[in-house]
Amino acid sequence: MLANAFTIGRLHQLRLHSPCSSYLRLQLLSNGRRWKSDTTTKQGYRVLFFGNDEFAESHLKALLEEKERDSTVISHIELVTSPDRRTGRKLSVLKPMATKVFAEKHNIPVHHTPSTGRTLNGWNPPTPFDLGVVVSFGYFVTPNVLKTLPLGAVNVHPSLLPAYRGASPLQYTIMNRDKVGGITVQELDEKAFDAGRILAQEEIDLSTEPPKSYNDLRDRLSSIGVRLLVETIRDLESRKKNATVQDMTKVTKAPKIKKELAHVDFEGMEAVDIEAIFRAIGHQNPLLTTIAVPPEKGRENAKARRINLQLHDLYLPEESVLKTRSSKNAQPGTIAYDAQSQSIHAMCKNGTVIGIKRLKAENKAERSADDFCNGYGLQKDRTGLFERII
Structure with a gap:
């Protein structure tokens, strides 16, 4: 001046x-x-990005593109992500986070969170930075980290906050068969997850085209989130000035998914609920049930074997062999092979039916419904019974 x-x-x-x-x-x-012009260029935000998965990666990519397009908005970016995780047989393979793979490809400096525990207490973040951006990170960003960021931090959360605070907003949106979804850019609160003031928010109609899967909804919301994030950073001062405090009377929770949710309850759930759970969590927790299969040839006097099954490619059939006169009053869990669709149909609560195209027995390869019936000696013209895993 x-x-x-x-x-x-x-x-x-x-x-x-x-x-x-x-x-x-x-x-x-x-x-x-x-x-x-020269002075403004030097004043672009130095951004410290916190994130792990593909959803976070898309937002990191958007910030990099904004930096390369106009360095007066963002002048520098570095990444904080979780350490590489062991995976594969005997946990012999180290797998980096999606954001780390992207960052290294584009020469973005990478910093790891502590390798033990799930807290940033006592962790010293890299400095100096002006603004933190947190997307699908999994850690609570503690006050000791926030105090190093003069402008605080913003977070992209895939729900219409205050709805679905927590780790699994996408899953709960699908499981509850919501007609509307959305995404929020919020300030990071130093005391609680997902409790910050709202800087930007946009909803999406899900009534005419429900999400086909978790990944489908993730990608649809990601395309909106990256735009809202960039717009918010470009206009950060004004967005903070006009931020909206969340209405505590409208808070709902979306806690971390428990493995027990994948245990199918044919007696207690209708087919539409089971199919929605499959779309919501099938990518991370395959749906599970158990079945008694006949003894192998030559061992006819032996007891039936009980095996655990993963259920894949679930759908809602319009017609079903289980709705014939002989089967329409069958108990929940009753299964039959449907030749027309080449799938196994299972009876659910209130006479509803779920279709299953592929199955995987414990320690076996995944099979089509047809191959499964043949491989386990299940007679296609008779009914069997799925039972809930207790």
Whole structure:
């Protein structure tokens, strides 16, 4: 501002006293613009990004594109992510987070959270940075971290806060068969998850095209989230000034998914509920049931074997062999092979039916319904029974 004031003052003098004031005025204005542009470039936000998975990766990518497009908004980015995780047989393979793979490919410096525990207490974050951006991170960003960020931190949360606070908003949106979903950019609260002031929010209609899967909803909301995040950072001062406090009377929770949710309760749930659970959590927790299968040939006197099954590719059939006169009053859990759809149909609560195209027995490869029936000696013209795993 001092340089600009000096320039304006000199221009006033030149207009009064110099015969070549027009030429010099143009030169000084040009120099003034160059000075302002250079200074603004240096004032772009230094962003520390916290995130792990594919949802976070898409937002990191958007910030990098914004930095490369206009460094007056973002001048520098570094990543904080979880350590590589062991996976595969005998946990022999180290798998990096999706954000780390992207960051290393694009020369973004990477920092890891502590390798033990799930807390950032006592952890010293890299410095100096102006603003934190937190997306699908999994850790609570503690006050000791926030105090190093003069502008605090913002978070992208895939729900219409205060609805679905917690780790699993996408899953609960699908399981509850919501007609509307959405995404929120909020300030990070130093005391609680998902309790910050709302900086931006946008809803999406799910009534005409329900999410086909977790990944489908994730990607649809991600495309909105990246835009809202960039718009918020471009206009951060105004967004903070006009932020909205969450209505505590409308808070609902979306806690971490428990493995027991995957245990199918044919007696207690209708087919639409089971199918919605499959779309919501099938990518992380395959739905499970148990079945008694006939003894192998040559061991006819042996007892039936009980095996645990994963259920894959579930759907809602329009017609079913279980709705014939002989089977329409069958108890929940009753199964039959439906030749027309080449799938196994299972009776659920209130006479509803769920279709299953693929199954996987414990320690076996996944099979089609047809191969499963043949492999386990299940007669396709008779009914069997799925039972809930207790």
